[in-house]
Amino acid sequence: xxxxxxxxxxxxxxxxxxxxxxxxEGLIGAALEAKQxxxxxxxPTRRGGGPGPQVLEVDSVALxxxxxDAPRNMLPxxxxxxxxxxxxxxxxxxxxxxxxxxxxxxxxxxEMLLHxxxxxxxxIDSKVMLQAVRYSLRSEESPEMTSLPSATLEAIFDADxxxxxxxxxxxNVWHLYALASVVQRNIYSIxxxxxxxxxxxxxRVIRPRRCDHTPATLHIMWAGQPLSGHLFxxxxxxxxxxxxxxxxxxxxxxxxxxxxxxxxxxxxxxxxGLSYSHLGERSSVTKSTFYRWRRQxxxxxxxxxxxxxxxxxxxxSFHRGGVVPLQQFLQRFPEISRSTY
Numbered sequence: 001x002x003x004x005x006x007x008x009x010x011x012x013x014x015x016x017x018x019x020x021x022x023x024x025e026g027l028i029g030a031a032l033e034a035k036q037x038x039x040x041x042x043x044p045t046r047r048g049g050g051p052g053p054q055v056l057e058v059d060s061v062a063l064x065x066x067x068x069d070a071p072r073n074m075l076p077x078x079x080x081x082x083x084x085x086x087x088x089x090x091x092x093x094x095x096x097x098x099x100x101x102x103x104x105x106x107x108x109x110x111e112m113l114l115h116x117x118x119x120x121x122x123x124i125d126s127k128v129m130l131q132a133v134r135y136s137l138r139s140e141e142s143p144e145m146t147s148l149p150s151a152t153l154e155a156i157f158d159a160d161x162x163x164x165x166x167x168x169x170x171x172n173v174w175h176l177y178a179l180a181s182v183v184q185r186n187i188y189s190i191x192x193x194x195x196x197x198x199x200x201x202x203x204r205v206i207r208p209r210r211c212d213h214t215p216a217t218l219h220i221m222w223a224g225q226p227l228s229g230h231l232f233x234x235x236x237x238x239x240x241x242x243x244x245x246x247x248x249x250x251x252x253x254x255x256x257x258x259x260x261x262x263x264x265x266x267x268x269x270x271x272x273g274l275s276y277s278h279l280g281e282r283s284s285v286t287k288s289t290f291y292r293w294r295r296q297x298x299x300x301x302x303x304x305x306x307x308x309x310x311x312x313x314x315x316x317s318f319h320r321g322g323v324v325p326l327q328q329f330l331q332r333f334p335e336i337s338r339s340t341y
Contacts, residue, residue: 004041008103011037015109015165024113024158031113038107043183044095058309062223062238065192067203076221076238086171086220089239090179093218104182105164111178111209112161118209119174120150120157171237173202176220181209183218190221190240194232306335 011034018030062076081088081098087105088098112119163169173189180187191203202222208215224235310333314324326338 004103007037007041008106011106012102012165015106019162019165024116027162028113031110034106034110035114038103038110043100043103043107056241056312058306059223059238062221065194065223065226065232066221067190067193069193069203070190070221071188071219071240073243074219074240075243076223076240079237079239082168084170084234084236086175086179086237089220089237090183090218093220093239093241094183094185102167104179105167107182108175108178109161109164111182112157112164112174115178115181115209116157116161119177120154176206177209180206181211184208184211184213185215186217188217188219188240190219192222192232194226194230196230303335306333307340309333310336310340 014030015027015034018027021027057078059076059078066074066076077092079085079088079092079098081101087101087108090104091098091101094100157174160172160174164171164175176187176189185208187206189202189204189206191199193199205217219240221238221240222234223238225233227233310329313332314329330336330338
């Protein structure tokens, strides 16, 4: 364990011990001390000295919930850890593995405690925040959750902050807001096309509390258990990455030109908002052909996701010193051809 990891462990231990004290005074005092410790070293700009990037695997459950109005050509990934995996997801996106998740957790606790007024009352988007936090405790809108008194909401916030001191805790929407401030990034909060009454409070770009530069954007998805065609229960967060490099690596160049369906897939991937009328003007195709091509575009995304997962499975096996036999590989990835293997 490095000295940095030891300091983070010490900070979390001090915060956990302060949770036992009555009220928030002891915890805020511990947060002030933690801020001094954590300010002695900044979050790294890149990962160094660690075990190396985590082998990436597509999260098939999250992929099945990925909404059509979310950024195109992106994939949710599997993330290992405890609780709802928010800090593990952010660490993976920023540094390639979950190694700094505990530090992100500690810094987020400090942020929420020392800027409590901002997250409870002082936010520019406070009305939206208020509704989002109320609804984050339930999968459906209910009269009880729309009439919470402010004292109850503050008690929920305080309980959430205390729980966040422990790695197995679950996060909700104000953790996303605080995390955005900690990492100085926008967070594109991607929410499935379920629970439609409350979805607008979660499916949004979350900006840092204060930032002195134009921030980059992390994409993090709410994932979990589908309950029906209209509902789902949030269980964890999944990191989301772009497909551009993956598609470039997965492409098989050849001297022959791409067949028309592949050209159409490429066009639909470049212009996801393309309407039938515009496509008809360009190509003079029938409406049935257009919808068939649209369906192929969705199938293409699934195929790319499978190739992505299979490629990293083979890479991981190779780095571990073994070669996966063909039959074992085909049992795990029946969609992949022998030639691709």
